[in-house]
Amino acid sequence: DTGVLSAQVSYSFVLNTFSHPWGELWHLHWSPHDSRLFSACYNTITEEQGTSMKCALYTLHKGEENEEENKLEPVTVLDIEAEVKVSYFHPGDPTKFLVISDSKFSVWDTGDATPVETYKKPLQSKGGSKMSNGKWNPLESGAAIATIQESSVKGWDLRTSKEVWSIEQPEA
Template identity: 35%
Template sequence: MQGGSSGIGYGLKYQARCISDVKADTDHTSFITGTLSLKEENEVHLIRLSSGGTELICEGLFSHPNEIWDLASCPFDQRIFSTVYCTGESYGAAIWQIPELYGELNSPQLERITSLDAHVGKIKCVLWWPSGRHDKLISIDEETLFLWSLDCSKKTAQVQSKESAGMLHNLSGGAWDPHDVNAVAATCESAIQFWDLRTMKKINSIERGHVRNVDYNPKKKHIFVTAEDESGINIWDLRKPKSAGTDSTVNLWLASLYSSDEFTSESLVDSPTRRVDPLLHSYSDYEDSVYGNHCNFHVFPCILSYTKADWLSLDLKALLGAIVSLGSLRHYPMMGG
């Protein structure tokens, strides 16, 4: 679907609450998203931004047997992804593969590689090792973090370790730090928690109510973005974690989006008092709670955020918002550009 002066949009047949950038597709800006229909057969859409940045193109459409509540693309194989799904009675998680010649098939079917069956609680998300070819996965349910070893050739996944966050925390999502593969951020109702995978222990936290999701900036240390209730998207600098903006606002921080040698490689969770980058711009016209966000820096750097409805829109500036917002296609011009 093309976009006019108000931006670029892509319509989904049913509601969606999850989207992921396809990290392994280094030649294009690509996304994968899944729908959330209770009664109809759900769909997985493989979407690609045209070379001119003017159109979102559906590269593949695949049926999925259940409601998709979380979706994440494999960082080393663009045809592999994970979903967290609901059968109506319980939640599950699986690893899928798109058929190699899907573009030449009339009705291409997804192949289930394996399932992540160790969970007792309600599964919230699956996290892939941030970059490169690696066999590790993390899955998070309401109370527990699991570290898995995945073997795609044997179609198996084995639990390596797990740790409970406690019944009172009610985990809702998480992100794997691309700059420190031993660090994972997990969100819950009252805080953002930081975990060390070497010990599977929580080592720090930021008290913050009603955070739904979190993602790291893959090009810059210390920077991550949270999606929160009351329509809030906040971008944080972990050198000063009390610096994020207010709720009901999209805050774009001038955070030197691409990597530099300005700062040392010290752990994010160990340096909470460093200088914060200045606020660049704010947007506050969301009408719904923001359910999640992802960063993509392949061709057009962007932050993906989505509410609970069935539209995607893209702003193709230095920071971009891919927003799922009911019937609304919005373009946010950046200051100075």
């Protein structure tokens, strides 16, 4: 007896493929609070034969015992006029949701049946620069966001609605 505790652990995975008939997927993000809820950023063809970037929330609905497959069910499509780049669930609050588009970032309250945009910060820039990504700062109780805007990284405080720091040309 070596006194070492040994445990045998086994994992099983179920592989499913889900159809996304609403457009070409660009970004997926799973909720840290609900393992069946995720967001999808995708582009779709408009009636004018152009493309539009959208964001929607989906849930994986577990099938009944007599059903063989789980189902992908749309929860809601967010009503965003701008071209959506990415979206993220808040790391600590299951009702907050961040959407980064080319011209603004916005925070949505997803706690009710219909999500509501509770905060938005339009991009104030010269020369038409656009946002391409962003993230929640989990160290600031969800009150801070960092965004990437072409050649800069900016930090935003949602409590004051102000830019609090900026790194210009971080790749240089």
